[in-house]
Amino acid sequence: MSTTHETRQLDGVRNARYGEIILISPGERGELRAEVYNTMGLNDCPPEKWSALDAVGVAREAEVPAAWLNGPRFWLMDRITASGAGDIRSFQGLEARRVAELEIPAGLDLNSRGNERFYKDLVVNRDNEWLFAAGKPVYQLLDADGRTYVMQAYSHIVDDTLTTDALPRLADRLQLPDGWTYREDTPARDLSLRTVNGEAHVLQDELENTYMLLTQ
Numbered sequence: 001m002s003t004t005h006e007t008r009q010l011d012g013v014r015n016a017r018y019g020e021i022i023l024i025s026p027g028e029r030g031e032l033r034a035e036v037y038n039t040m041g042l043n044d045c046p047p048e049k050w051s052a053l054d055a056v057g058v059a060r061e062a063e064v065p066a067a068w069l070n071g072p073r074f075w076l077m078d079r080i081t082a083s084g085a086g087d088i089r090s091f092q093g094l095e096a097r098r099v100a101e102l103e104i105p106a107g108l109d110l111n112s113r114g115n116e117r118f119y120k121d122l123v124v125n126r127d128n129e130w131l132f133a134a135g136k137p138v139y140q141l142l143d144a145d146g147r148t149y150v151m152q153a154y155s156h157i158v159d160d161t162l163t164t165d166a167l168p169r170l171a172d173r174l175q176l177p178d179g180w181t182y183r184e185d186t187p188a189r190d191l192s193l194r195t196v197n198g199e200a201h202v203l204q205d206e207l208e209n210t211y212m213l214l215t216q
Contacts, residue, residue, distance in 0.1 A: 007083040010041055014078050014136070015164060018153075019045040019071030021053070021091050023064045024104070032104040034068075036124075037089060037096035040080070045072050049094045058091050068110050073153040073210070076139070076164075077193070079131040100126035100200075117204075119143075119177050121213070124200045130212065132191040137184055139167050141203075141211050144179030149203060149211035150193055157208040174205050 018040040027033045039045045050072055059067040086098035102124040104110065108117065119141075130152055132138050139151040154162055171182040193212050201213035 007081065008041065008085055009082075010080045012078065013040070013075045013080055016040070016075050017045050017072055018075065019050050019069070019073065019094075019096070021058060021094075021096050022068040022070055023059070023062050024066040024068060025064050027103060030106040032106075034102050034104055035098060036070075036100040036102065036126075037091070038099045039071075039094065039096045040075075040099075042088065042095045042097060045094075047072075049092075053092055053094065061092070062089075070157070072156045074156075074164075075153050076132070076151055077130040078133040078136065080128065081131070082126070082128040084127045099128075100124050118206045119180070119203055121201050121203050124202050125198055126200055127195055127198050128200070129195075130193040132187065132193070134187055134189050134191075137168070137186050138191060139170065140183050140185055140214075141176075141205070142181040142183065144177065148214040149201075150191070150214050151209055152193070152202075152212050153210045155204075155208040155210070159207055162207065170207075170209075173207070 018038060020039075021037045023035045023037070025033045053069055055067045055069050058069075059065065082099065088095055088097045102122060104122070108120070110117070132150070141149040143149070151167070154164070154167065156162060168184045174182055176182060193214060196215050202210055204210050
């Protein structure tokens with residue numbers, strides 16, 4: 001295990017493949033505490049290594065009650081700037097870096113395919129900026145209150161044939177909550193998604209694509 005806490009910037013990450021290993025432990029108020037480890041910048045989440053991961057074995061080796069394998073995924077921004085990245089660990093031969101922490105509310109089952117899991121805003125503790133370059137497509141969810149969530153990554157967890165070519169038509173596949181809208185946009189200027197006071201608000205659709213709240 002090694003540790004680093006410098007600010008890191010990665011360019012040219014649009015459509016880059018990665019995976020997350022999430023270590024889960026009990027919190028103090030009935031919630032679950034999750035530590036997020038990400039392969040980005042260390043490897044491209046090789047399919048043979050990712051498919052060989054065993055969540056039960058990962059949890060046992062990490063000495064936590066449970067682990068969740070969140071991937072493979074593909075970034076949709078063009079630049080990542082992140083501060084406070086932590087330990088690098090090897091999970092059954094796959095290296096990943098600690099990048100975030102979040103609380104999983106009591107009663108939320110990460111393995112559930114029910115509607116109670118998706119389109120739910122969760123707070124992730126991290127310090128980063130996602131930059132989407134001008135003139136390139138971004139994909140957004142608008143909730144019933146008019147807030148905008150920008151897709152930060154699409155997923156192969158549910159549909160391993162999903163590509164960027166399919167994202168403009170994704171609304172045809174999603175069962176959006178009442179009052180919600182999915183849309184494609186092409187910003188004329190760079191679009192920046194930043195955490196606020198070390199917090200990001202994120203949610204997933206039922207294909208497990210991930211979105212972050214636009215706060216500016």
